[in-house]
Amino acid sequence: MTLRDIQQILEEWAPTEIAWKQDNVGLQVGDPTARIRRILVALDVTLETIAEARRKGANLLISHHPLLFKPIYSITPATDIGRCVNALSKHGINVYSTHTNLDFIRDGTSFALAAALGLRNVEFLRMSYQIQKKIVTFVPSDHVEQVADAMAQAGAGRIGNYDNCSFRIEGTGTFHGNPKSNPTVGKRGKLEYAPEVRLEMVASEWQTNNIIQAMKQAHPYEEVAYDLYPTENQSNEYGMGVVGSLERAVELKSFLASVKRALGSRSLRCTGNLKKKVRRVAACGGSGSDLTEEAIRQDADVFVTADVKYHTFHYAAAKIALVDAGHYETEYPVVRSVVAKLKRELRKMGRQIPVYATKTSTNPILYV
Numbered sequence: 083m084t085l086r087d088i089q090q091i092l093e094e095w096a097p098t099e100i101a102w103k104q105d106n107v108g109l110q111v112g113d114p115t116a117r118i119r120r121i122l123v124a125l126d127v128t129l130e131t132i133a134e135a136r137r138k139g140a141n142l143l144i145s146h147h148p149l150l151f152k153p154i155y156s157i158t159p160a161t162d163i164g165r166c167v168n169a170l171s172k173h174g175i176n177v178y179s180t181h182t183n184l185d186f187i188r189d190g191t192s193f194a195l196a197a198a199l200g201l202r203n204v205e206f207l208r209m210s211y212q213i214q215k216k217i218v219t220f221v222p223s224d225h226v227e228q229v230a231d232a233m234a235q236a237g238a239g240r241i242g243n244y245d246n247c248s249f250r251i252e253g254t255g256t257f258h259g260n261p262k263s264n265p266t267v268g269k270r271g272k273l274e275y276a277p278e279v280r281l282e283m284v285a286s287e288w289q290t291n292n293i294i295q296a297m298k299q300a301h302p303y304e305e306v307a308y309d310l311y312p313t314e315n316q317s318n319e320y321g322m323g324v325v326g327s328l329e330r331a332v333e334l335k336s337f338l339a340s341v342k343r344a345l346g347s348r349s350l351r352c353t354g355n356l357k358k359k360v361r362r363v364a365a366c367g368g369s370g371s372d373l374t375e376e377a378i379r380q381d382a383d384v385f386v387t388a389d390v391k392y393h394t395f396h397y398a399a400a401k402i403a404l405v406d407a408g409h410y411e412t413e414y415p416v417v418r419s420v421v422a423k424l425k426r427e428l429r430k431m432g433r434q435i436p437v438y439a440t441k442t443s444t445n446p447i448l449y450v
């Protein structure tokens with residue numbers, strides 16, 4: 083199995099197109115044709131995680147944080163990145179990063195954090211703005227399923243927890259083929275009236291081209307008639323942060339103790355009344371403090387995230403219990419999600435490629 087095959091599994095799950103524009107996700111170092119023997123998943127690429135990959139015989143290191151982010155002008159042992167790239171090349175280890183695209187998917191970084199915190203009925207805290215289009219095509223009745231299936235496979239018709247969503251209405255299509263035409267139905271040079279179905283499906287803008295291509299391939303007509311409409315709908319397929327609830331209300335103090343246990347946090351920074359009962363919990367793995375206002379707006383009792391600034395604590399103090407549980411600690415649960423996802427997909431494909439979660443802590447923060 084090649085790196086390209088693994089990449090395909092990961093990108094069907096967390097498409098690179100949904101990542102932040104400033105992000106740099108995808109293959110960082112390596113060769114897509116390389117045969118992958120074993121895989122190590124970590125939050126960061128460091129000399130220590132590279133050494134762990136070597137020890138485990140892994141020639142693919144999947145990281146959450148991209149190794150290459152800012153422009154670099156030389157690869158030499160003078161910089162951390164240079165030392166890592168040199169070590170990776172020397173030992174034939176490939177690096178693939180899945181970052182904000184993994185944050186924005188339904189079972190991504192914040193969903194993994196929610197699972198670790200034992201939240202129920204988890205939903206996105208804020209939907210990410212993905213422009214939606216409406217694709218409408220006209221298909222002879224006996225080919226509707228085939229065309230709708232192909233469009234759905236390419237990503238059309240996804241609305242929240244539902245897929246294959248479409249609307250269909252029967253009507254009559256007319257066409258008149260010129261002498262060069264080769265009509266599937268009727269004869270060239272003759273005005274035809276054909277029973278057709280108007281098939282409508284929604285699509286995220288970034289998937290539109292693929293969907294149209296799939297639609298044309300599955301469609302029986304020589305010339306496929308379709309309309310592509312802009313909509314003002316926001317897709318609810320991707321989002322930032324999550325909100326859910328605990329099985330029962332508990333005092334903030336005991337909730338904080340359970341957060342520490344669940345995430346292995348040595349210490350937490352927080353605001354709020356320790357005696358107050360909390361039940362509705364918002365969470366965002368990594369630097370999510372920009373979502374504090376949204377968590378308040380959605381009546382969360384507590385918001386667990388990381389990299390919270392002093393003034394944000396001030397802003398939140400009287401409105402919500404705001405908890406900084408550490409960047410590394412709030413993101414680590416997604417390492418286990420990536421491992422589980424890959425194992426599941428590889429098993430389905432009958433492939434026996436071992437996948438490991440890193441045992442090396444790459445948390446640069448010491449609690450003393």
Ligand SMILES: [Zn+2]
Binds near residue numbers: 147409413
């Ligand atoms: Zn992060």
